[in-house]
Amino acid sequence: MAGKKVLIVYAHQEPRSINGSLKKVAMEELSRQGCTITVSDLYAMDFEPRATRKDVIGALSNPEFFNYGVEVYEAFKKRSLASDITDEQKKVQEADLVIFQIWNRQDGSDWSRVSQFPTQREGKETFPLYWFGMPAILKGWMDRVLCQGFAFDIPGFYDSGFLKNKLALLSLTTGSTAEMYTRTGVSGDFRYFLWPLQHGALHFCGFKILAPQISFAPEIASEEERKAMVASWAQRLKTIWEEEPIDCTPPWYFGQ
Numbered sequence: 001m002a003g004k005k006v007l008i009v010y011a012h013q014e015p016r017s018i019n020g021s022l023k024k025v026a027m028e029e030l031s032r033q034g035c036t037i038t039v040s041d042l043y044a045m046d047f048e049p050r051a052t053r054k055d056v057i058g059a060l061s062n063p064e065f066f067n068y069g070v071e072v073y074e075a076f077k078k079r080s081l082a083s084d085i086t087d088e089q090k091k092v093q094e095a096d097l098v099i100f101q102i103w104n105r106q107d108g109s110d111w112s113r114v115s116q117f118p119t120q121r122e123g124k125e126t127f128p129l130y131w132f133g134m135p136a137i138l139k140g141w142m143d144r145v146l147c148q149g150f151a152f153d154i155p156g157f158y159d160s161g162f163l164k165n166k167l168a169l170l171s172l173t174t175g176s177t178a179e180m181y182t183r184t185g186v187s188g189d190f191r192y193f194l195w196p197l198q199h200g201a202l203h204f205c206g207f208k209i210l211a212p213q214i215s216f217a218p219e220i221a222s223e224e225e226r227k228a229m230v231a232s233w234a235q236r237l238k239t240i241w242e243e244e245p246i247d248c249t250p251p252w253y254f255g256q
Contacts, residue, residue, distance in 0.1 A: 001241045002034030007095035010041045011138040012103060018218045019101050021230050022171055026099065029237040038091050042137045048084060049140020055082045069148060076149035088145040095166060097240075098207070102134055102172035132193040142201055151205035161206020167245065168207035170197060171215075171233065178216040190214060191253045199248055208245035 008026065012019040027037050040047075051068050053060075056075040060066065075081045081089075092098060133139070148154070152161045174181065174190075181190035190212075198209045213236065215229040246252055 004030075004033075004035045004096045004241065005094055006030050006035050006037050007091050007098045008037065008039045009098060009100045009138065009141065010039055011043070011101065011135045011141075013043045017103070018215065018226055018229065019103050019173055022173075022213075022215065022233055023101055025230055025234045026171070026237055029234050030240075033238075033241075038095070040088060040091060040141075042141060047137055047141060049137045049143070051140070051143050055085060055144060056080060057082060072144075073148040076147055081147075085144050085147070088141065089150050092145065092151075092163070092166075097167040097169065099169045099171055100134075100138065102138065102170065103174075132187075134197060146201070146205050157204050157206070159206070161204060164206030164208070166207055167210055168198075168202045169210040169213065169240075170194070171213040173215045173218050175219065176217055177220075178214075181214075181216065195253045198246075199253065203248045209248050210240070210243050211246055 008023060010019070010023050012023075014020060023039070027039070030037055051072075053066060053071075055068075056071050057080045058075075058078075060071055061074045062070070072081065079086075134142075146152075151163055156162060176187055179185055180187045183189045194212060198212070203209055213233055215233070218226050218229060221229070
């Protein structure tokens with residue numbers, strides 16, 4: 001939709017991977033719609049994932065005992081956070097939609113096949129799923145960027161979070177098949193592992209959550225199946241602005 005701003009937080013090392021293709025196709029489709037696209041390519045940026053004393057510029061509020069959460073909260077209010085944090089916060093603040101792109105390495109898969117897949121597309125937050133969670137570099141991005149004062153406060157979280165007028169979407173790939181991510185599958189329903197990412201982090205900060213885009217087991221899929229995954233993402237993005245957020249409550253994740 002013309003005039004909309006989209007931030008894509010991309011967490012994959014290989015541009016030729018299917019995650020790179022998902023990212024690229026999202027950029028192409030959303031640009032065709034007239035959206036302004038910003039990409040944070042965390043590996044290419046060599047983004048620092050560790051939350052340390054260096055995140056605070058200048059004197060600490062309590063130099064005798066370092067409490068990261070307290071010091072970052074005070075630094076945000078004083079505008080004395082490290083520039084790599086404030087740069088990312090500005091991107092988030094300007095975005096109408098934030099997409100995260102992820103991949104999953106919790107089982108042994110044939111990675112060589114992914115690198116042969118032609119780069120076609122990118123997604124909002126696009127990343128592989130690591131051990132039912134996000135890669136360390138993306139976890140560090142959330143730890144450092146979505147700090148108290150900027151994304152939430154106490155009170156001021158969940159439906160009252162400071163990012164409540166924004167949309168978030170997880171576009172991720174898995175190592176396991178769709179059948180394994182069912183209630184009767186060995187990995188359990190895929191919604192279970194989305195709870196801490198979508199609800200505990202993003203919705204806590206106020207984001208309205210769109211349904212995830214999951215590309216299951218691209219490493220063991222055929223070339224045609226991988227192309228279909230990319231095409232499905234591109235097709236969904238054509239009407240992404242018409243979608244309603246999920247009901248981000250425990251029943252959506254765990255049932256009644």
